Amino acid sequence: MTGALLLAALAASAAAAPADVATGEAVYARCQACHALAYDRTGPRHCGLIGRRAGSVPGYAYSEAMKKSKIVWSAATLDRFLANPTAAVPGTTMGYAGVADAKERAALIAYLADANASAACRR
Amino acid sequence: MSFLTFASLSPRHARRAFLGRSGAMLSATAVALLAGREALAKGTTATEADARILNTALGAELEAIAAYQVGAESGLLQKPVLDLAVTFQGHHKQHADVLAKTVAKLGGKPVAAKAKYAFPVETLKTQADVLRFAATLEKGAVSAYLGAVPLFGDRDLAKAAASILGDEAMHWAILRNALGEAPVPDAFVS
Numbered sequence A: 001m002t003g004a005l006l007l008a009a010l011a012a013s014a015a016a017a018p019a020d021v022a023t024g025e026a027v028y029a030r031c032q033a034c035h036a037l038a039y040d041r042t043g044p045r046h047c048g049l050i051g052r053r054a055g056s057v058p059g060y061a062y063s064e065a066m067k068k069s070k071i072v073w074s075a076a077t078l079d080r081f082l083a084n085p086t087a088a089v090p091g092t093t094m095g096y097a098g099v100a101d102a103k104e105r106a107a108l109i110a111y112l113a114d115a116n117a118s119a120a121c122r123r
Numbered sequence B: 001m002s003f004l005t006f007a008s009l010s011p012r013h014a015r016r017a018f019l020g021r022s023g024a025m026l027s028a029t030a031v032a033l034l035a036g037r038e039a040l041a042k043g044t045t046a047t048e049a050d051a052r053i054l055n056t057a058l059g060a061e062l063e064a065i066a067a068y069q070v071g072a073e074s075g076l077l078q079k080p081v082l083d084l085a086v087t088f089q090g091h092h093k094q095h096a097d098v099l100a101k102t103v104a105k106l107g108g109k110p111v112a113a114k115a116k117y118a119f120p121v122e123t124l125k126t127q128a129d130v131l132r133f134a135a136t137l138e139k140g141a142v143s144a145y146l147g148a149v150p151l152f153g154d155r156d157l158a159k160a161a162a163s164i165l166g167d168e169a170m171h172w173a174i175l176r177n178a179l180g181e182a183p184v185p186d187a188f189v190s
Helices: A002-015 A018-031 A075-083 A102-115 B003-008 B011-042 B048-073 B081-105 B127-151 B155-178
Strands: none
Touching (some): A075 A102, B048 B155, B081 B127, B081 B155
């Protein structure tokens, strides 16, 4: 299972075009009131997101809804969640309407996958 | 003071006038929120979900207060930029105070400030670094409130959140201006 997730993460990263990653980085600016790649803030860190079970970053105070969601973050599950977080996980503390544009979501997910190899995430 | 009068002031005086006016605007924000709370007391459309959204916003406001404190104590900010940072921190304190009271009014437990926040202090070497970091947070705050406004069941709370959004957007624009960047880069925010 872990191997499959790793492969999926690598595939997502490898498939991302640089333009998508750059667009995704710009979209990620919307997340930065609450999130950072390498450390927990109002929201949990994003390094290592792809393949991680939702609600599993040690020490971060998740909602019960997120902890019980049984989601494993992949391009598909992220796409569903980011489209409408409060509908995807009712009770989530991420009170955000979502990223409505599918292309923007795809770019954001490409960025998150790519960022996992960044210096910030390797530290 | 009319917009035209404001526009005719020198940059230094305009900044002073802006700071004076922003206090009045934040009072209006507080009034809007409190008006929402009164509506709640009379029979509300607010939900547990509304309180959850406000509590998340409160957490981000508390972090912003701490971030501005790091900036103010860094020794990197020179007057008048330092004064500006302290003023913006004061706005976030006012946001946090009203949000906390509203969460409590709705029956929720307001989140408390963390004992310690993680900030990328190792990357803050100059005044411009601090301003850029603050601008990133303020831009994110604009997006966060923009994403929260449509979710509120209670429209008074949505209006109040939009009022805070406007304040955050002004912070972002002023910080960009201080960095020598176009203060308002686009016609729309996202």
